[in-house]
Amino acid sequence: MVTEAGDRRSWLVLAGLTALAAFQPLGCEQKGKGDSALGASLSALLESAGPNVIVPALADAEAKALALDEALARLEATLTAGDDPAADQLAAQEAWRAVMSxxxxxxxxxxxxLGSSLTALGGEDLRDEVYSWPSVNPCRVDQVTADGSYAKDTFFTESLVNTTGLDAVEHLLFAAAENVxxxxxxxxxxxxxxxxxxxEVARRRVDYARVLTAGVLTALDDAQAxxxxxxxxxxxxxxxxxxPYESEQQALNAVYDALFYLELSTKDKKLATPLGLRDCGETICPDDIEHLPSGFGGPAIAANLAGFRALYTGQDGARRGRSAG
Structure with missing residues (x-):
């Protein structure tokens, strides 16, 4: 009964976009903007999404990733000098939280x-180069830390996404001294x-995190380009x-599909699975919580809502996200 009620509520979140899509003509139609008030509104949404929402959000993430790299550099210098790293470790963790938010x-x-090359028109998988959850593998990150392969010039071309990105940096910054x-x-x-x-483990983890942060910065720069x-x-x-879109309807569908992350990932994977409501097999599945090492799961969901609002309303994702806290 709880699951059914939750499903009903979750669908209401996307009802507005569903209504918009329902009013759009189906089938193949010539590219162009509609003359009706609704068509003009949808055209404005599509014109706004890139320059007013996505690009500013990517720029904000890049600025915070640069701050993370600077924090990691300070931590690296402290470890090299043999000084107490506690304060710099906390600062690096806080910088990671900022870029993750x-x-x-x-x-x-x-x-x-930013979309999947398998499912999104024009998709290039750039998202996975920044953050690949739920495709994570903390043990593999520990193995790479131990063998030092992160230092190879070919590391990114030879590695799977579960050893790169902000999810791997999270493990490197927040994990206990023991491996998993x-x-x-x-x-x-x-x-x-x-x-x-x-x-040496602590030193290698910071070295590895800096390599990954450089990769994240490259991906963010590529995405903006x-x-x-x-x-x-x-x-x-x-x-x-x-x-790649044959009609305004198809472009609108791409925006709609992106917003549906709130249903498929935020609700189903981040909430329902850990709570044992779906795809769990146990009473609860706490190990499936996103950001388990850092405890950042709650703020991540709040940021998802801010991102949804930004794209849905066509407003600056970075600015709206900051005002939402």
Missing amino acids: SWQRVELMQLGP CPAQVTPNSDGAWEALGPD RFVEDGFSEALALDDPNT
């Missing part, structure tokens, strides 16, 4: 280059972790002849 707004904007791998696998089965010792220099903002508004 910013990115959680962008999670609701996965269309075009079973005894039967490296770096426990070969004694590599124990041989490193706590100080796709929307600005490469013209995806215009493509979304059907002002670019190379747009």
Whole structure:
């Protein structure tokens, strides 16, 4: 009964967009903007989404990722000097929370280059290069820490997304000194972790986190370039002849699909699964909570709501997110 009530409430969140879509003509139609008041409103939404919402949100995330890199550099210097790292560790964790909060707004904007190459028109999987949850693997992150492969020039081309991005940085900054791998696998089965010792583990984790943050910055820069220099903002508004969308309806559907993250990920994966309401198999599944190491799950959901509101209303995602706290 609780699940049914929750499902009913969750669908109400997207009812407005459903109503808008229902009024749009179906089938193949010529590209262009409608002459009706509704068509003008939808055209304005599509014209606003890129320059007024997505690009500012990406720029905000990039600024905060730069601050994270600076905090990690200070932590690295402290560890190298052999000084007490506690204050710099806390500062780096706080910087991670800031960039993660910013990115959680962008999670609701996965269309075009930010979207999946398998499901989104124009998708390039750039989202996964920044943050890949729920595709995470803390043990694999510990293995990479131990073997030092993060320092290879080919690391990003040879690695899966579950060892890169802000989710891996979270583990590196918030995990306990021990690794999370079973005894039967490296770096426990070969004694590599124990041989490193706590100080070297701490140093490598920061080195690894800096490599990953550099990768995040590259992905954020690439994403902004796709929307600005490469013209995806215009493509979304059907002002670019190379747009992947055949009609205004199809472009609107892309926005709608991005907003549906609130249903499929925020509600179903971040809330329902840990609470044991779906895809759990137990009474509850606390290990499936997003941001378990940092305890950032609640603020992440709040940021998802801010991102939804920004894209839905066509307002600056970074500015609206800050005003929402």
